[in-house]
Structures are given as C-alpha cells and as structure tokens.
Amino acid sequence: MTTRRSRTVLAAVAALAVVGLAACGGEESAGSRPGSATSGITGDVTVFAAASLTESFTQLGKDFEAANPGTTVTYSFAGSSALATQINQGAPADVFASAAPANMKTVTDAGNGDGTPTIFVKNQLVIAVPRGNPAGIGGLADLTEPEVKVALCAAQVPCGAAARKALDAAGVRLTPVTLEQDVKAALAKVKLGEVDAALVYRTDAKSAAADVDGVEFPESAGAINEYPIIVLKDAPHKPAAKAFVDYVLSDPGRAVLTAAGFGAP
Amino acid sequence: MTADLTVHPSAPQVLEPLLDAHLVVDRGSFRLDLPLTISSGEVVALLGPNGAGKSTALRALAGLLGLSAGHLTLAGHELDRPGSRIRVPTEQRPVGVVFQDYLLFPHLSALDNVAFGPRRHGLDRRQARQRAADWLDRMGLAEHSRRKPRQLSGGQAQRVALARALAVAPALLLLDEPLAALDARTRLDTRAQLQRHLAAHPGATLLVTHDPLDALVLADRLVIIEHGQVVQEGDAATITAQPRTDYVARLVGLNLYRGRATGQTVLLSDGFRLTAAEQHDGDVFVAFPPSAVALHPERPDGSPRNTWPAAISGIQPNGDNLRVQLSGPIEVAADITPLAAAQLHLAPGQRVWAAVKATETRTYPAAPD
Amino acid sequence: MPRLDTTVARPRPAAPRQRPRRAGRIPLALLLPAVLGLLFLILPLAGLLARAPWATLPQRLTEPGVLTALRLSLLTATLATLLCLALGVPLAWLLARIEFPGRRIVRALVTVPLVLPPVVGGVALLLVFGRRGLLGSWLDSTFGVTLPFTTTGVVLAEAFVAMPFLVIAVEGALRGADSRYEEAAATLGANRWTTFTHVTLPLVAPGIAAGGVLCWARALGEFGATITFAGNFPGRTQTMPLAVYLALETDLEAAIVLSLVLLAVSVAILATLRDRWISAP
Numbered sequence: 046m047t048t049r050r051s052r053t054v055l056a057a058v059a060a061l062a063v064v065g066l067a068a069c070g071g072e073e074s075a076g077s078r079p080g081s082a083t084s085g086i087t088g089d090v091t092v093f094a095a096a097s098l099t100e101s102f103t104q105l106g107k108d109f110e111a112a113n114p115g116t117t118v119t120y121s122f123a124g125s126s127a128l129a130t131q132i133n134q135g136a137p138a139d140v141f142a143s144a145a146p147a148n149m150k151t152v153t154d155a156g157n158g159d160g161t162p163t164i165f166v167k168n169q170l171v172i173a174v175p176r177g178n179p180a181g182i183g184g185l186a187d188l189t190e191p192e193v194k195v196a197l198c199a200a201q202v203p204c205g206a207a208a209r210k211a212l213d214a215a216g217v218r219l220t221p222v223t224l225e226q227d228v229k230a231a232l233a234k235v236k237l238g239e240v241d242a243a244l245v246y247r248t249d250a251k252s253a254a255a256d257v258d259g260v261e262f263p264e265s266a267g268a269i270n271e272y273p274i275i276v277l278k279d280a281p282h283k284p285a286a287k288a289f290v291d292y293v294l295s296d297p298g299r300a301v302l303t304a305a306g307f308g309a310p
Numbered sequence: 311m312t313a314d315l316t317v318h319p320s321a322p323q324v325l326e327p328l329l330d331a332h333l334v335v336d337r338g339s340f341r342l343d344l345p346l347t348i349s350s351g352e353v354v355a356l357l358g359p360n361g362a363g364k365s366t367a368l369r370a371l372a373g374l375l376g377l378s379a380g381h382l383t384l385a386g387h388e389l390d391r392p393g394s395r396i397r398v399p400t401e402q403r404p405v406g407v408v409f410q411d412y413l414l415f416p417h418l419s420a421l422d423n424v425a426f427g428p429r430r431h432g433l434d435r436r437q438a439r440q441r442a443a444d445w446l447d448r449m450g451l452a453e454h455s456r457r458k459p460r461q462l463s464g465g466q467a468q469r470v471a472l473a474r475a476l477a478v479a480p481a482l483l484l485l486d487e488p489l490a491a492l493d494a495r496t497r498l499d500t501r502a503q504l505q506r507h508l509a510a511h512p513g514a515t516l517l518v519t520h521d522p523l524d525a526l527v528l529a530d531r532l533v534i535i536e537h538g539q540v541v542q543e544g545d546a547a548t549i550t551a552q553p554r555t556d557y558v559a560r561l562v563g564l565n566l567y568r569g570r571a572t573g574q575t576v577l578l579s580d581g582f583r584l585t586a587a588e589q590h591d592g593d594v595f596v597a598f599p600p601s602a603v604a605l606h607p608e609r610p611d612g613s614p615r616n617t618w619p620a621a622i623s624g625i626q627p628n629g630d631n632l633r634v635q636l637s638g639p640i641e642v643a644a645d646i647t648p649l650a651a652a653q654l655h656l657a658p659g660q661r662v663w664a665a666v667k668a669t670e671t672r673t674y675p676a677a678p679d
Numbered sequence: 680m681p682r683l684d685t686t687v688a689r690p691r692p693a694a695p696r697q698r699p700r701r702a703g704r705i706p707l708a709l710l711l712p713a714v715l716g717l718l719f720l721i722l723p724l725a726g727l728l729a730r731a732p733w734a735t736l737p738q739r740l741t742e743p744g745v746l747t748a749l750r751l752s753l754l755t756a757t758l759a760t761l762l763c764l765a766l767g768v769p770l771a772w773l774l775a776r777i778e779f780p781g782r783r784i785v786r787a788l789v790t791v792p793l794v795l796p797p798v799v800g801g802v803a804l805l806l807v808f809g810r811r812g813l814l815g816s817w818l819d820s821t822f823g824v825t826l827p828f829t830t831t832g833v834v835l836a837e838a839f840v841a842m843p844f845l846v847i848a849v850e851g852a853l854r855g856a857d858s859r860y861e862e863a864a865a866t867l868g869a870n871r872w873t874t875f876t877h878v879t880l881p882l883v884a885p886g887i888a889a890g891g892v893l894c895w896a897r898a899l900g901e902f903g904a905t906i907t908f909a910g911n912f913p914g915r916t917q918t919m920p921l922a923v924y925l926a927l928e929t930d931l932e933a934a935i936v937l938s939l940v941l942l943a944v945s946v947a948i949l950a951t952l953r954d955r956w957i958s959a960p
Contacts, residue, residue: 124928126928126929127928147929196910199925201925201930202928221912222827222828223909223910223912223916224913224917226921226924230906230907233802237811238809239805239809239811239827372862372866373865374865400865401865401866401867401870402868407866409863413862413863415860415864416882417882426877427868430867430868430873431868475866475867478867478868
C-alpha cells in the first residue's frame with residue numbers, strides 16, 4: 046500500500062509499526078478523475094501523509110501522475126506525530142500532510158517547512174458501529190451504557206484529542222475499554238466486533254463501509270480536525286512537490302477528498 | 311512394587327538359575343543372540359570386543375531395550391517375552407545398574423543419590439536416607455555422604471554408584487565397565503573392594519567388560535561374545551588355558567592356531583607345520599604363550615623342533631619385557647627381555663629365526679567335548 | 680560428562696581443571712566484527728542516554744502514569760513467564776523426548792510467533808479469544824469471560840509472543856542433557872513423571888532459567904500483540920512499551936524517560952537473577 050523511499054532506519058521502523066494497522070483500512074475509492082492541464086513537471090515526489098489520508102491520497106497520487114506524465118508519487122503513511130519526528134530527524138520527504146496542526150507546528154517550529162502550511166481539508170468524528178448498528182447507537186449518550194464497549198483513540202493522537210474535546214463539549218463522561226494508538230486500530234476493533242462503538246473520523250468510517258456504519262452526532266462540530274499540508278524546506282524535488290500540493294488544493298483534488306468523506310476547510 | 315522380587319540373604323538357594331534368558335535383539339544388520347543363565351550369588355562376566363553386543367545385552371536386561379525374540383525370566387518372573395507380548399518396564403524390574411561413567415545425579419548429594427532408589431521403592435524420606443547411610447557406611451564413604459558427585463574422586467564415585475545400585479536389593483546387578491573410568495592405581499584398590507561387595511551380593515551379577523583382568527578377578531564364569539554370538543563360555547581356568555578364537559587368545563595373551571593334527575604334527579590351514587607335545591587326530595587348536603617363542607639371529611641348532619624364518623613387524627613394551635610381532639609363514643607374538651633385544655639389535659623389518667619348543671605348546675580339539 | 684566450573688566446587692587434585700589458555704593474538708577478522716556488533720547494539724542506548732532530559736528526570740519519574748505502567752509491565756511479564764513455564768516446559772519435553780509423527784512440523788509451528796509480526800499475532804489472538812472469536816465467543820456465552828481489554832489479555836498476548844523463546848531454549852537444554860541420567864533413574868524404580876520432576880528438571884534447570892529470562896525480557900518489551908489484543912488503558916492494559924509508544928506521539932523526552940526506566944529496571948532484575956543462579960550450588 047505504500048512505497049517507502051525513506052532511507053533512515055528510524056523512518057522505516059516507525060513506519061512499519063503503523064503500516065500493519067493502516068493496512069486494515071480498506072480499499073481505495075474507485076474512479077479516477079482527469080487531472081488539470083499538464084505542466085513540464087517531472088520527478089519523484091515523496092509525500093509523508095497522515096494515515097487517515099491513505100485511501101484518498103493514493104487515489105490523488107494516481108490522478109496527479111496521470112495529469113503530469115514523468116512524475117511519480119511515493120507515500121509514507123503513518124501517524125502524523127511519527128512522520129513529524131522522522132522529518133525533523135532528516136527523512137528525505139518533499140511534502141508533509143498532517144492530520145493535526147500540532148504535528149505540523151512541530152515541523153515548522155523546527156524550521157523544516159517552506160512557507161506557511163495550508164489547511165486543505167477538515168475531518169470530523171462519527172461513531173463507528175458494526176454494520177447494521179446492532180446495539181442501536183444513536184448518539185454520544187448511548188455510549189455511556191454499561192453494556193456498551195467503546196474504543197477511543199489515545200489522547201496523544203489527534204483522533205483521541207478530538208474525541209475528548211467532543212465528549213467534554215457534550216458533557217458526556219464515558220469509560221472506554223481501550224485507548225487505541227491510532228484511528229485505524231480503533232476502527233479495527235469495531236470491525237472485529239471486539240467493541241460496540243468507536244469514535245473515529247468520518248473518512249475512516251467511510252473507508253470501512255463494508256463492515257462499519259458511521260453514526261453522525263451533533264457534538265462533533267465542536268471538534269473539527271483540520272489537516273494542514275506543506276512543502277518541506279529540504280525537499281529534494283521542490284517543483285514537483287509544489288505541483289502536488291497545488292493539485293491537492295485544486296478542484297479535482299478536492300473532489301477526491303470530498304468523496305472520501307473529508308469536509309472542505 | 312518390586313519388593314517381592316528381591317532376593318534376601320536368608321532366602322533359600324534357588325535351584326533354577328535366578329536369571330534365565332535368551333536375549334535376541336535385531337538392530338539393522340546386527341543381531342544379538344545370547345543365551346544367558348546366572349545363578350544366585352554367581353558373578354558372570356560378559357566379555358567381547360567393541361561392538362560385540364555387550365551393551366545391547368545389558369540394556370535388554372535392564373529393559374532399556376526390548377527383545378526382538380527370546381525370553382527373559384528373573385527370579386521366576388517373566389520380564390520380557392516378545393512372543394507373548396510381555397515387557398516389564400525398566401522401573402518395575404528388580405535390576406540394579408552401575409553405569410560405565412556412573413551417571414550419579416549431579417544435583418544430588420552422595421546420600422541422596424543412594425537414597426533415590428529406596429525412595430522410589432516406597433520407603434519414606436527418613437527410611438530411605440537411613441538405608442543410604444548404611445550403604446555408604448558399608449562402602450567406607452560415611453564422611454562423604456553430603457558431597458556432590460563432582461566433589462568425589464573417581465573411586466569414591468564408583469563406590470557411590472555401586473551403593474546406589476545395591477540399595478534397592480536388586481535380584482540382578484548389572485555392571486557396565488565398572489572400572490574403565492579409573493586410573494590404574496585406583497582401579498587396583500577399587501577392584502579389590504568390588505570383589506568383596508560382589509561376593510556379598512546374594513542376587514545374580516553380570517559384569518560387562520572388555521578388560522580380561524576384571525573378568526578373571528571378579529567373575530565366577532566368563533561368557534565371551536563376538537558379533538552378537540557366544541564364542542566361548544566357561545570358568546577362568548578353562549578359557550585361559552584353551553582359547554577358541556583369536557580375540558580370546560589375545561585376551562588371555564596366547565598365540566593361537568587352528569589346524570589338523572596327525573599325531574604330534576599339526577598342519578595349519580596355510581600349509582605350515584607345527585610340532586606339538588601331545589598326540590591328537592583331527593581338528594585342533596594349538597596355543598603357546600609369547601614367552602615360549604625364542605628369537606635367534608641365525609638358524610638355531612638343537613632341541614627346538616619348530617623353527618622358521620620371520621620378519622619383525624613391530625615392537626611394543628609389555629610389562630617388563632618387550633612384545634615382538636613377527637610376520638612370516640605364521641603371525642606370532644614373542645616376549646623377550648630388553649637385554650635380549652639389545653643383544654639381537656632388534657628393529658622393525660629385521661629378519662630373525664623364531665623357535666618354539668614343542669613342550670611349550672598346548673593342543674586341544676577344535677570341536678568342544 | 681562435562682562439569683561446570685563453579686565457585687563452590689572444591690578443586691580435585693586428581694583432575695586439574697584449568698581452562699586451557701591459548702596464547703597468541705585475537706584474529707582481527709573476528710575482533711573487528713565483534714566490536715562493530717557490540718557498538719551496533721549499544722550505540723542506540725547511548726543515543727537514548729544522550730537525549731535524556733536529566734534535569735527534569737526526578738519530576739517526570741514521579742508522574743503517576745509511569746509507576747502504574749511499570750508495575751503493570753512487571754506483573755504481566757512475570758505472569759506471562761509463569762504461564763510459559765507451565766505450558767512451555769512440558770511442550771519442550773515432548774518435542775525433545777517423545778518420537779511422534781509430525782514432530783518436525785510441530786516444532787516449526789512452535790516458532791510461528793517468532794516470525795509472525797506481533798500485530799498480526801494480536802489480530803490472530805482476537806480471532807480466537809476475542810468476543811467473536813472461536814473460543815472467545817464460547818467463553819463469553821458460557822462463563823461471561825472476555826479476554827480482550829483485560830490484564831489477563833495482556834498476559835496472554837505476552838505469553839503468545841514470548842513462549843517460543845522458552846520452548847526453544849528448554850528443548851535445546853533437554854537435547855543437550857544426557858538422557859542416560861533418565862535411564863539411570865528408571866533402573867532405580869522411577870517412573871517417567873518422577874524422573875521428569877526429580878532428574879530431568881534439575882538437570883536442565885540452567886536451560887529453563889535462561890529460557891525464562893529470554894521469555895520474560897521478550898514479554899516485558901512486547902508491544903504489537905498487546906496493543907492489538909488487549910488494547911491500551913492505563914492501569915489495566917497499558918504496559919510500559921505502550922506508554923512509550925503513545926508518549927512518542929507528543930513528547931519525545933517523556934518517551935525516552937519511560938524507555939530508560941524500563942531498561943534500568945529490567946537490567947537490574949536480570950543482573951540480580953543471573954548472579955543468584957550462578958552462585959547457586
């Protein structure tokens with residue numbers, strides 16, 4: 046699912062840890078869209094992208110390559126914080142797409158960004174339940190039932206922070222059975238039937254639509270997650286990297302992201 | 311579990327042999343076929359070259375190896391009879407074993423090693439230790455009872471192993487090369503002690519060894535096997551006087567030839583003639599000790615009737631003398647003094663004349679009885 | 680029989696047991712890779728030490744989450760090791776001593792958790808012991824017992840990943856041990872069980888100890904199978920490696936501190952145990 050060009054051991058090890066779970070994410074969205082007008086851009090763009098972008102960015106990459114013959118896009122999908130650490134340790138990436146402004150800030154604070162990051166999508170939480178919603182979950186309040194097992198993301202990762210924010214906003218106190226290390230792991234627990242519900246991003250629920258349903262809840266509006274993207278200062282292929290970021294922000298790019306369940310910024 | 315099978319000193323003498331066995335074990339191309347009987351109180355030595363099947367026989371008796379055919383009866387109990395699908399497992403046989411390298415449990419003290427068997431035979435810890443202490447005392451090891459095996463000398467370890475095997479009062483005691491691991495001096499002492507303990511053992515004893523001295527000193531009867539078969543059996547005097555195979559002859563230190571006798575002349579298979587002291591007719595063995603062979607630089611005159619030219623193929627020290635291997639019309643070993651060797655300027659390859667007086671030879675029929 | 684040199688053994692005059700010393704230089708072809716190998720193993724540790732926030736260390740160590748995770752890690756790794764000993768030693772014995780058809784395949788299967796990525800191992804455990812799992816659904820419906828997201832689940836995940844280390848070490852020790860001692864025990868009237876408990880186990884005790892240490896260390900560091908099967912909840916299933924991983928998400932220094940605590944405690948425990956075993960008579 047990913048092609049890694051990263052040469053540092055740290056990057057490889059950290060990426061491997063996440064790859065296994067990200068692999069549970071599901072299939073790519075079908076249907077390719079024609080790209081915008083071609084420019085003379087060539088080269089290999091290495092994109093470090095948050096795990097929640099796996100499906101949509103894979104599709105975007107194909108479209109971008111089709112629109113710009115001579116370019117290839119290589120991804121490393123992992124948790125945003127792991128990616129930020131790798132970039133700050135010198136991983137040879139061109140573009141960083143983070144699932145949270147905090148991780149982006151880590152990179153820009155270290156002076157590794159080129160310019161200022163752009164928010165390109167936002168994501169919001171839904172309650173992922175096994176397909177058909179056997180427990181009849183209708184909203185956050187239903188998650189506090191003692192019979193209902195809930196998985197949240199750990200507070201250290203963006204989906205966990207967002208979940209906490211949403212629960213606080215709703216005044217709901219619940220005790221999860223587990224605090225998963227990333228959103229895909231939380232989703233996997235729903236897919237396997239080990240928990241009755243998990244708070245995940247709408248895009249993640251959508252990517253696993255074969256196994257899970259996403260239940261929208263109003264309090265999620267209080268915990269919108271913004272995704273910033275940036276070209277990196279030491280990008281080995283800066284023109285191609287800039288073209289890729291432009292493509293993400295273009296209409297065809299947005300269309301792919303919207304189809305995956307992301308909201309416009 | 312085996313108490314009823316053990317033999318006590320006060321038990322009346324069993325008229326039948328205590329051990330009555332016909333051990334048949336097939337192992338690929340090798341076949342052991344060994345009839346064996348041992349009476350109460352009797353010590354039998356099983357001798358043979360490496361690979362003759364001594365260990366196989368011992369393992370079959372102990373139950374560590376099943377018989378392929380034949381039978382094994384000990385003190386009236388069938389322990390193994392493949393024909394009737396009977397096979398009593400090792401731990402239920404009234405058999406004690408002293409292994410070649412003793413196999414004392416390294417994690418247990420000498421006392422606990424000896425107490426191991428009695429404990430398994432139903433004694434409680436205190437009784438078992440008491441019996442073990444008695445045995446160690448009898449072996450003169452009372453002050454070493456708390457030592458671990460690695461803290462014991464070779465001779466002490468051997469005695470602990472013997473005490474361990476005897477502490478379960480086995481009907482059959484098996485000793486596998488009990489002195490082989492000891493140095494020469496320790497062996498002498500230990501052999502004498504072993505002789506005492508074996509004499510006191512009321513059950514049957516089988517001593518597996520390749521050392522003729524052990525067998526001659528310790529055993530009442532010798533059974534010699536080669537290639538899984540018995541080649542000779544009898545008491546020490548008979549076997550030392552009348553060996554029947556090259557192996558046995560070497561064992562007892564004799565030159566041995568087989569031939570056809572007509573009066574005093576024995577025609578060997580390769581056409582050589584020996585003149586013997588005794589009159590015989592038919593197939594015979596001729597034996598004479600290496601000390602009966604004299605070496606001369608020139609053809610000797612006078613009394614020796616058997617003289618032949620030979621070449622020296624090897625010289626080794628043998629006790630105080632030198633043993634000279636000769637090739638020629640017959641292979642022969644000669645023992646000479648170092649002084650004689652010096653006078654003759656003996657060296658390998660040198661040609662000499664060998665002479666044997668007819669009176670020094672012994673002749674006996676090749677077909678026994 | 681080879682005898683181990685120990686400090687308590689009295690020297691025997693008959694058999695000098697000096698270790699043969701060979702004069703001459705250590706071949707460079709061996710020394711160089713050996714030193715490189717050592718550096719490769721310890722340099723990352725040096726990296727951790729170099730980056731450790733020594734000034735704030737005491738304050739960070741007293742944070743409540745640290746001790747909770749450490750206590751849970753030590754508890755679960757120890758329980759997992761006990762479970763591995765209870766099941767793994769008999770399994771090793773079976774593999775080493777009993778001829779049965781398919782033994783080679785069974786031996787290969789035992790090593791599966793070694794090659795399986797632990798995360799996959801965790802998923803596999805869920806498929807068997809999970810709420811919808813083959814055995815787990817029965818456990819749930821019959822006894823109301825669910826294993827995922829419990830401390831028991833952590834122990835199971837750790838034991839699954841660590842048991843091969845124990846089985847392989849103990850089987851090796853059993854194969855290396857002289858089975859004639861077991862024959863000697865049989866001639867003294869010991870049945871197989873008594874032989875196993877009174878002779879075999881003491882003989883291979885060093886091998887079992889070594890396997891237990893490996894097993895414990897592996898269980899202590901276990902991450903993938905644990906977080907997948909047992910989840911992550913402080914005080915219940917969040918062991919040190921999980922805490923380290925999550926700390927990495929936000930706070931590199933906290934992760935380093937946690938790692939150093941785990942390292943220091945495990946090295947201290949292993950060093951203590953090792954000394955004790957070696958000085959045992």
